[in-house]
């Protein structure tokens with residue numbers, strides 16, 4: 001188990017990631033949740049309480065330590081807090097892919113609408129968002145069921161549909177994004193939302209959604225995590241001051 005100080009830092013990071021996701025419009029109201037794996041038996045997850053005011057207003061105290069089976073991970077952790085119904089999303093992703101420490105389950109309307117419109121998310125842009133373009137190039141799988149993923153078997157179904165990709169669209173529902181950090185999981189979700197929003201916009205303008213030219217990939221380099229993750233995240237946190 002990690003030390004208390006470190007756990008508190010992690011609660012702060014997960015809470016911040018919840019507010020970033022909501023600030024970007026990837027979740028509305030009280031739905032959606034983020035988690036961070038702590039060790040082989042524990043995770044921190046955004047829980048709900050009777051005084052809950054929604055994901056956009058998540059505080060570090062909303063992030064509770066639980067065991068993979070949904071029970072309290074320490075004394076008092078679930079006093080006044082409830083684990084989300086869709087805990088199996090987080091646990092089954094973490095069990096299947098130990099490298100995924102951060103998991104974001106969100107309901108981004110652009111992604112849900114694009115999928116329901118029959119649009120396959122593809123790399124329709126390049127340097128506009130390089131990490132997003134590469135993520136789309138690898139394929140964005142779809143879990144075809146619109147159900148509430150509240151059982152282990154449904155969680156496993158979604159993970160099977162996800163395969164080895166970092167994100168999966170849950171049809172008529174939302175998305176799950178997983179990565180080595182919770183920040184990266186949210187950045188991936190932002191990129192996916194932008195791919196979907198842009199696809200819808202191109203079609204609405206009467207255009208055709210088509211992939212960028214093959215020879216362009218050689219000049220869409222990985223600009224490094226300092227730029228694509230660290231700087232990107234500083235921006236996301238800074239802009240929260242303006243959206244809430």
Ligand SMILES: [Zn+2]
Pocket residue numbers: 032086105106107173174
């Ligand atoms: Zn959901």
